[in-house]
Amino acid sequence: MNREDFPMLNQDIVYFDNGATTLKPKVVIEKMMEYYQEYTSNIHRGDYDAAIKTNEAYDGVRKIVAHFVNCKPEEVIFTSGTTMSINTVVFSYMRKHLHKGDEVILSKAEHASNVLPWLKLSEELGVVIKYAPLDSNMELKVESIEKTITEKTKVISIAHVSNVIGDVRDIKAIGKLCSEKGIIFNVDGAQSVPHMKVDFKDSNIDFLSFSAHKMCGPTGVGVLVAKEELMDEMTPLCFGGGMNQTFEVDGSYELKTGPSKFEAGTPPIAEVIGMGEAIKYLEKIGMENIHKNEVELKKFLVSELEKIPNIILYNTNSNSGILAFNIDGVFAQDSSVYLNSYNIYVRAGNHCAKILKDEMKIKNTVRVSLYLYNNKEDVLKLIEVLKRSADIFKVVI
Amino acid sequence: MDSNLRREIILDNYQNPTNRGLVNDDSYLKVNTNSESCIDNLDFMMKIEDNKVKDICFDGEACAISTSASSILIRSLIGKSVDEVRNILENYKKMINEEDYDKDLLGELNVYDTLQPNRKNCALLPSVAIDKMLGSVRDGRKN
Known part of the structure; x- marks a missing residue:
């Protein structure tokens, strides 16, 4: 469907590598060009027309994302992509909240970006990683996760859809299990959010990560949706402009609250705007x-x-x-x-x-x-x- | 070189590679090349005695180009002195990278003189492995 929207398809190719990245529709490319050609400016600081427009466009994407995955706009952090989002979960939140002997449940079918940050944390803190067994079809079922849970389980971190097998995990049931047992539920949505309706709130997800480029959007940008009350307890990985309220020579400083706290420096503005357009495009279909x-x-x-x-x-x-x-x-x-x-x-x-x-x-x-x-x-x-x-x-x- | 002959040589070496299979012998040097640029994953072993390459063998999972290049390269190097091996490897790398090289020195290895850019690393993989093992000889290390 909608093949005419994708300039890449004017070439005689069959593109079957969508798990890696997707093609971009003209509307997304044009939306980004529009920013570059008509209202280039930085966010947060300007009082002139272009800057006001950029601010509105950039922050407006939080509302678009919120509608798309059913969360609050204040829960939407812009990152460089799924990898950065999961690293933020692990090193901004988990590093502070996990202790030696605490257990994290993964599966052996997880992408490197949902294994390596945990291996690093395990090395640092002595956190124990447990792999919930896959069934004979290499799929991860709720029962397997349920059996792997112990009283020491603090986190379940899995992909909604695995990127090799493509099995769709029952995140609603797993989320319910997590909220009943007080376990943090971290979902890698890189292969699901672009392809099906994902409901952050209804699935009791605590953290949800995905990338724009796998859903008709630009490279270099993605999202971490973090439950509001958890976001308050996260320490940013990056410090600098745009994320602080004040800082003084006596060493005191105060950070912003909400998602801006995690977006130090000039963000990929055109890409965020392009991601918003990509989501609108997908929702229209x-x-x-x-x-x-x-x-x-x-x-x-x-x-x-x-x-x-x-x-x-x-x-x-x-x-x-x-x-x-x-x-x-x-x-x-x-x-x-x-x-x-x-x-x-x-x-x-x-x-x-x-x-x-x-x-x-x-x-x-x-x-x-x-x-x-x-x-x-x-x-x-x-x-x-x-x-x-x-x-x-x-x-x- | 005639493209049919080239293909025949490469295919023959892919399907029936020389010295595929590792040996259980501590006197061999050993290296793994888990290619950073692609998914080839080969182990190589080499025995050097009296400054001569007595034996090289390899095993693992790799594409037609990596596997056949390992086979041909191994045949070209066994029996040569360490200096001769270094010279062949250097010329082989130059050929793959489209620089001037000694064509006569490379013999059968000339089948790889016109590779697509994305296959160059496949062909270079065995030479990188053997280079690594020679480097460890120079450094006085065994592995």
Whole structure:
């Protein structure tokens, strides 16, 4: 759907790497250009027309985000992306609130950005990391999390949708569990917020992270939604302009309250404005429609791939637009080089989920990740090229 | 070089690589190359005796270019003196990076003289590994 909105699609390409980043619609690009060409100015300080307009545009995006994921505008912190958001959770909040022996629950299918900050914190504080077991389909179920919880569990930190398997975790049930047991619930929304309706409040989430560039927005910007009462207890990682009230030679200082406290320095203004436009664009299409289109297209993709004998599929059941596969006997990177020669863009590798290999018994896969502009023609082109992959090395070498 | 012949050599070395499989011998130097730029992950082992490369072997998961380059490079280096090995590696790197190099010295390795930019690191991977092991010889370290 809406293919005509994406200038990149004027080229003869099939873009299947949406888990990594998405294409940008013209409205988003134009919205950012408009800031650069018509009202460039910094935020917070100016009294002239352009600066007032920039302020309104920048802060207005908090309301757009709040409406999008059902939180309060005061709970929306702009970051550089999901990685920075999760690092802020771990080092601004958790570092102060966790102690030796406290337990954090993750899964082995988490992205590096939801594992490494915890490993670092564990090294610093002696916090214990527990991995809730995946089921035979490599999916993470509520029951598994429930069984991993002990009286020492302080945090559950998981992706809503995993970036390799694409399983949609039942965050509403997990959130309920967390609020009943007084556990902090940290959700990596990088692969879910762009693709389906996510409800911060209704799912009892404490922290929610996502990136703009994975949802038709620009690179370099993302969001951390932090529950208001938790935000007050967070220490910023960055100090400087725009986040303080006063500071004196005697060493005293006072910081701003609310999200501004975490946005020191000049933020990526054009990108924040672009992100707001991307969200408006997605809401206009409707998150339900986007999700439905992806799930239906994945079913079609799976049914077509299953007809090709030398294709190994890893996650046919998961209810999202992510599919991992391999051509039998071919290294994933060679497969992606092969597909590239037919202008089909996929990703090969471990997809930053490096500990998932222990469970999957396979390190590298080819990943197709779908988005709203993908259609059956894209899938059929992939199928046609894979069907004649017997000559793969003639093409690759 | 004729592109069919080139492909045949690369494919043959990918499917039947020389000295694939590591040995259980402490007298070998050992290095892992978990490529930073891509997903190739190979282990290399090398035995040096009397300033000569007696043996090199490798194992792991990697693409057609990395695997075949490891195979051909290993064959080109076994039996050579450490200085000769350094010279071959240097010329090999120059070829991959499209600089002037001694074509005659490289023999079969010339199959990699025209690589796409995104495959250069694949072809360089075994040379980086062997370089690392030679470096540890120079530094007096074993691993």
